[in-house]
Amino acid sequence: MTQQEQTDDRTAFERPADPFKALGNGTRLEILRALYERGRQSPTGGGSLSYSELRDAVGIEDKGNFNYHLRQLDGRFVDRAPNGGEDDGNGYRLTFAGFEIAKVIDVDAWRSHESLGPIALEAGADGTETADTDTGTGEKPLTATYEDSVVEIRRDDVSLYAHAVRPAGAVDRGMELDALLDVVSTLWRHTIDRILRGICPYCHATVERSFADEDAGYWTHSFTATCPECGSLGGSHVGAVALTHPAVVSLFWEHDIDVTERRFWTVPFVDDEAVTVVDETPRRLRLDVELEGERLECFVDDTVRIVETHRVDADG
Ligand SMILES: [Zn+2]
Numbered sequence: 001m002t003q004q005e006q007t008d009d010r011t012a013f014e015r016p017a018d019p020f021k022a023l024g025n026g027t028r029l030e031i032l033r034a035l036y037e038r039g040r041q042s043p044t045g046g047g048s049l050s051y052s053e054l055r056d057a058v059g060i061e062d063k064g065n066f067n068y069h070l071r072q073l074d075g076r077f078v079d080r081a082p083n084g085g086e087d088d089g090n091g092y093r094l095t096f097a098g099f100e101i102a103k104v105i106d107v108d109a110w111r112s113h114e115s116l117g118p119i120a121l122e123a124g125a126d127g128t129e130t131a132d133t134d135t136g137t138g139e140k141p142l143t144a145t146y147e148d149s150v151v152e153i154r155r156d157d158v159s160l161y162a163h164a165v166r167p168a169g170a171v172d173r174g175m176e177l178d179a180l181l182d183v184v185s186t187l188w189r190h191t192i193d194r195i196l197r198g199i200c201p202y203c204h205a206t207v208e209r210s211f212a213d214e215d216a217g218y219w220t221h222s223f224t225a226t227c228p229e230c231g232s233l234g235g236s237h238v239g240a241v242a243l244t245h246p247a248v249v250s251l252f253w254e255h256d257i258d259v260t261e262r263r264f265w266t267v268p269f270v271d272d273e274a275v276t277v278v279d280e281t282p283r284r285l286r287l288d289v290e291l292e293g294e295r296l297e298c299f300v301d302d303t304v305r306i307v308e309t310h311r312v313d314a315d316g
Contacts, residue, residue, distance in 0.1 A: 019076070022073060022076060025072070027069040028073055028077075030057075030059075031054065031058055031069065032073070032094065032098055033105075034054055034057035035047075035054070036098075036103070039093070049091055051091070053091075054092050077094065078098055079092070079095050113175065116180070119143065120141040121141065121142040140156050142154070142265060146165070146170065146175075149164050149165065149166060151177075151183075158218045161184075162234075165180050182263070185265075192241075194207075195207050196244070200229065201233070202230050205228050206228070208226050210223065210302070210304065211285075212224045212235055219237045219272055220275075223235045223236065223238050236270075238304065239269045239274055241298075243267065243270070245298065245306050245309075248298065255291055257291075284301055285299070286300070287306075295311070295313070296309055296311050297309065297310045297312060
């Protein structure tokens with residue numbers, strides 16, 4: 001197959017048959033678990049087990065039965081290590097897909113956790129948060145909860161931001177919602193950065209972004225992202241495009257602020273007030289990032305990326 005045919009024809013890569021079916025059996029999950037445990041105990045993380053070690057670890061006497069289940073995993077979730085056990089030829093190890101499944105089951109699935117919150121969040125003048133419920137603006141305060149492995153930030157019962165934090169990470173931080181807010185702020189920023197660079201955070205396929213309808217959600221100026229494999233990835237306010245842009249990061253840095261460490265819901269430009277529509281067709285927006293008398297104008301095109309920036313004196 002030529003390079004051209006490969007890039008033109010996505011269907012050349014056939015989706016495998018139902019992957020859930022291969023895993024729907026206790027023996028097969030035990031095989032994954034045994035190889036995963038071996039990897040966890042190996043200093044390099046790349047441990048393999050010989051055929052007989054694997055069969056002992058799974059505890060199946062019936063060789064034919066064991067071989068049958070191993071074959072169902074072989075090539076997709078399990079493969080042969082290059083230098084496996086001596087007694088049975090090559091040993092077995094997890095493929096990347098097998099590792100991911102075992103990791104998720106180990107880290108997450110069995111762990112039920114308590115819900116946390118809601119707690120009130122509101123940005124003070126210095127960007128720190130207080131638990132005040134009266135913001136003086138007539139708006140209800142932002143609130144945060146942690147439920148079913150998701151940190152969610154709401155205003156007026158409308159969900160503005162939501163991102164998973166794995167229960168293992170939450171337990172490790174003592175199930176403290178305040179600590180989880182720092183974790184989720186970083187994770188969310190990285191997720192947005194991947195989406196802006198066209199990479200699906202789940203499957204790494206190419207993401208397409210577009211402006212959302214003005215009446216589609218809480219904000220007037222928001223965007224959505226779609227992955228050809230995973231479908232809708234949700235979206236956010238268009239101000240999120242500026243969070244990791246070098247011109248914005250530099251402006252804050254010159255004022256001794258690391259904006260990448262700010263909890264993103266306290267950043268003032270993630271708000272409709274910062275947005276002006278410059279052109280309708282194709283749609284082009286200006287996002288004003290203001291800081292201590294300086295203004296950075298960021299122009300956002302209809303692919304929802306910043307394509308141009310200008311620094312101006314905020315008073316002029
Ligand atoms: Zn995807």
